[in-house]
Amino acid sequence: MSYPVVFGLLLAAALALPLHASAGTHSQTRKKAAPAAAQKAKKSAIKKTSVRKVRSAPASRQGLPYADHPEAMRFADEVAERRGLDPAWTRRAIGQAQQLPLVQRLMQPAQPGTRKNWAIYRSRFIDNFRINAGLRFWQENESWLAKAEREHGVPAEIIAGIIGVETIYGRQMGDFRVIDALSTLAFNHPENHPRAAERAAYFRGELEQFLSTQHRRSLDPLEPLGSFAGATGMPQFMPSSWVKWAVDFDGDGRIDLRNSAADAIGSVANYLKGYGWQTGMPTHYPVRFDAETVDMDTLLAPDILPTFSAASFQAKGALLDGAAAGHAGPLALVELENGDGPSSYVAGTENFYVVTRYNHSSYYAMAVIELGRAVREAVERQP
Structure with missing residues (x-):
């Protein structure tokens, strides 16, 4: 995430x-x-x-400890029993976690009726600073990017795009204590979120995985820093993703997503491959519409889930050109709102959908794709 x-x-x-x-x-x-x-x-x-x-953490990173939170302490005991952890260690870890109001504010949902704006969103990620950082990252890690592409089939530009969007190639990996972020969202998730109960359950699972991993590796649960959602390292892996997809790509005997670009690159490629990345398949195609036959309601109903064959896609008025017309897999009509202006559209493939498994947003996926492309073009322009 x-x-x-x-x-x-x-x-x-x-x-x-x-x-x-x-x-x-x-x-x-x-x-x-x-x-x-x-x-x-x-x-x-x-x-x-x-x-x-x-000096202690700034006020925005301080809050009430969970030691006096009965529900959190019960959770600590349950995790210790389920995972075979030392109960005193688990209670002490969660007891020292703090409820952070800033994390709660940052997790607030958008106001109802707010229209997204692809142009503004894009401008946050596709700029000269990030492209130049990506160029240096690519040049310094070209062999690892090539290895990941060769072994997993994921293009180097997609891997570079994700790490660039996530942390500007390791420059911004987060300064929230992971245990504070996860505990806050597990026990005090904003109640006005449309899926508050589901999200709180998700973060409890991530907190449990984090504690289990730290205990098993004899690491201090109070030390790791990450995003306000508890994601860590260059690729911003959540604890469950770390366990499932992180790899020791440089072969030094340990997985380090914070300091090893090789491990970050290999782990991102492994993640995407695990979610079904298909080698050689484009992420999306241009699309235009037949104004007389287009059935936008039907085309947009599945959202970004690829559902339509190329033939049925075009039969509903979404027209494809060239090789796109013969695409063998399912397609989705992806809408990108532009505020009060007309929306932008692309025909998303199964690989586009795979990128959204990293972050469930079509805007995120397009930013990754376009940043990666811009970085690759910068690399190709070098003498």
Whole structure:
């Protein structure tokens, strides 16, 4: 799953560490030789840096702990029993998780009647900054992208598109504690969401998987950072996706989706292949309409699920040209709203639908496809 995320404090913390270490490596001889004023300034700098280093999370990342939440504590006991975990460890982990109001606000559904706008959505992901970052990512990881394409049949541009849309190639992987995000959405999911109960159940499952994985690997459940929905690493995998689809693509003996571009690339390809990616099949085709025969209600009824043969698609007034007219698999009419303007449409194939299994949105899928294409074209323009 993918959710927009906003970051900032990780870099500041990283910059503070070298300053602190540097200040502590001066020899006693140099300290004695330095003027008193300089010594005072150094001590002040060390003190300020130390405070910055241990400073607690910003207010937006703090909330009420779940230790006094009876339902959360019952869940901790149930997870421990189901998964064979240490009950004290599980209660302590969930008890230290915090309910974050910011996570609840970010998960609020769109206002009813709000029209989506593909042009605005697209502009958030297809820009020079992201394309240039993708170019560097491709150049640095060309062999891994080629290996993933060769072994899984997923084009390098689709893999690059997903990692680019998700985290700008690892630049924005999230600064929410995963256990806080998952606990908040498991026990305090916004009730005005149209599928609140279903979504809360989903996040409870993800929290359970996260705790089980951390316990099994003897890792601190309070350390991992991710998106406000609990997704982590360059490809923003949820805990269940990590267990099912993540792979040690670089063969170093461990799976690291945060620091290993190779593992991220191989895992994305494995995920898409697992959801049915078909090698060589386009993701979509252009479509035009016969104004006299088009049956938009019928064509749009299945949403993005490929349902119509190419022949029945055209019989309902959605016309295809060239090779698209002979497409062998089912098609879907994909509508992309443009605010108050006319919608855009494409004929989505089964591979388009596979991309939406990463994030259940046709807008997301098109952004991935178009960003990946733009990055590939940038690569091809290089001398």
